Amino acid sequence: CSLFQSNNSVPQDLTVEQRAAYLKRTDHWRMVGRIGIITPKESNTANIEWHRKGSESELRIYGFVGNTYALLTTTPTQSKISLSDDEVYYGTDPEQLLWQTTGWQIPVNALTQWILGLPDNAPSVSFDNSGLVNQLAFDDWLMNFQKYESFSGLTMPKKIKITHPDITLKFSVRTWEMNPDD
Amino acid sequence: ADDMQSFVELTNGIKTYQATFEQKITDQFGTVKDSSKGRFLIKKPYQFTWETLEPYQQLIVSNGEELWTFDRDLDQVNIQTLNKAVGNTPVFLLEADSDTLAKTFSVKQLVSGSEQAAAFELLPKEQGYSFERMIVQFKEQQLVELLLQDTLGQKTIVSFSEVLVNQELSDQQFNFVIPDDVDVVDSREQ
Numbered sequence: 001c002s003l004f005q006s007n008n009s010v011p012q013d014l015t016v017e018q019r020a021a022y023l024k025r026t027d028h029w030r031m032v033g034r035i036g037i038i039t040p041k042e043s044n045t046a047n048i049e050w051h052r053k054g055s056e057s058e059l060r061i062y063g064f065v066g067n068t069y070a071l072l073t074t075t076p077t078q079s080k081i082s083l084s085d086d087e088v089y090y091g092t093d094p095e096q097l098l099w100q101t102t103g104w105q106i107p108v109n110a111l112t113q114w115i116l117g118l119p120d121n122a123p124s125v126s127f128d129n130s131g132l133v134n135q136l137a138f139d140d141w142l143m144n145f146q147k148y149e150s151f152s153g154l155t156m157p158k159k160i161k162i163t164h165p166d167i168t169l170k171f172s173v174r175t176w177e178m179n180p181d182d
Numbered sequence: 183a184d185d186m187q188s189f190v191e192l193t194n195g196i197k198t199y200q201a202t203f204e205q206k207i208t209d210q211f212g213t214v215k216d217s218s219k220g221r222f223l224i225k226k227p228y229q230f231t232w233e234t235l236e237p238y239q240q241l242i243v244s245n246g247e248e249l250w251t252f253d254r255d256l257d258q259v260n261i262q263t264l265n266k267a268v269g270n271t272p273v274f275l276l277e278a279d280s281d282t283l284a285k286t287f288s289v290k291q292l293v294s295g296s297e298q299a300a301a302f303e304l305l306p307k308e309q310g311y312s313f314e315r316m317i318v319q320f321k322e323q324q325l326v327e328l329l330l331q332d333t334l335g336q337k338t339i340v341s342f343s344e345v346l347v348n349q350e351l352s353d354q355q356f357n358f359v360i361p362d363d364v365d366v367v368d369s370r371e372q
Contacts, residue, residue, distance in 0.1 A: 034238055036256035036365075043260050043367035045240075045253045067312075159255075168365065172255035174237060 010178055012153040016131035019155060023118045027054045030177040031115065035061065036170035037104055048171070050115070057112060059094075061104075070102050105167050110138055115171070117145055117157040140164050151176040185291040189302050190280045192320050198225045198351045199276065199325065201342035203232075210335030222272065222342065228264060229356035230273050243358040244273075248370060250358040257364040263371045270313055270330055272340070275304075287316070298322045313338070323347070 011022060035048040046069060049060045059072040072094055073080045079094040081101050091097035095108045119125040119133040128134040132155065136143040142163045149158035156176045162169040200223045207216040218237060224230040232242040239254035244264050251260040268274055275283075283289065287304040294301045304316040313330035320326060324347055328340040360366060 034253070034255050036253060036258045038258070038365055038367055043258065043365075043369065045251075045256055045258060045260075047238075170256045170258065170365075172238075 010152050010154045014154070020118060023116050024120070026116075026178050027052060028179050029116070030175075031173055032175045033171055033173040036168075038168040038170075039166060052112065059108065070098065070104075072098055072108070074108075105164065106169060107138075107141055107162070110141065114143060115157065115160070117148065154178065185302065186280050186284060186289045188291060188300065189289050189318070190283065192300065192323060193276050193278070195323055196276055196325065197348050199223070199345070199347055200349065200351070201325075201345040203340055203342050205338065205340045208337045208339070215336075223351065223355065224273060224276060225351040225353070225356065226277060228266060228273070228277060229353065231356065241358075243356060245353075245356045245358070250360075252358065252361075252364070259360055259364050259366045261366070261368045261370055270311060270316065272325065272328055275318060275328070276325065292317070
């Protein structure tokens, strides 16, 4: 394993089963990367920071000059979204709130479970020969884990493409932090 | 005003320009919120490339008519019609003649320390710009820094180094070839 233990003490060289068990126990993580949103009307790319803290999470989509497009904060009882024009909206379902206020259809609920590359209770899943999930389908969505990479020793999704009749979403992950001490 | 003339003289003197850029965005407390690095090339009129190498990979190419934005991380290419009126870019500043500039900004030359340096303050004349003040700095006739400050005190500082001016550049460099297996989105005005 690596000579030094990275600060968030990610276990090294896990088997696929050990990795799945580790991820199941991890409900504090932060992902930073790029998101591409392609709809028939528009194509956007932006930065994304997704921070899950147990039953709460923060999803920030921001532009290249650091300007926040949308900050979606979710708790078990309520979701809140603040937009670049300082408007703030509240709702119960984060997915619907995001869609209603930005027009972006992002399956936030489903992704919170599966973005780690952990296909638990997904309706239909297929695996690559190393045992990692490479495709997963739910409702009208198809999620392709195009590339995995080692993030300080832990194999995590690097590129994900999610297709739906009305929208294509792409994630390119720059950093994964697991169990960050917040 | 003669400040405008001396600014345009400097920008007109630049026919081609190549540099490494470093962009930093700081908030009103001066903490760096975002930074990126890359290469900037321009060959007038309006042929340019703005390639961000870190922390993400994005190549923007203009052949003078169309603008390609290739997002390497996301395997995504967006084609747009080039909008020459976007005021807060180095391209606009280097390309604009004094009439266009005068319509967009009021230009004031700032007192600068050394003989070889020239700094200009550009204030947008209309509303709707994301910044309220821009400082453009030249050194030995070369563009070296661009600073944009918005109403909340956030600053975007683009500094240029390894600057080469008026070197021969072939048009080939400004014709983007779309790689295979990328998503292409064509949003050119039909």
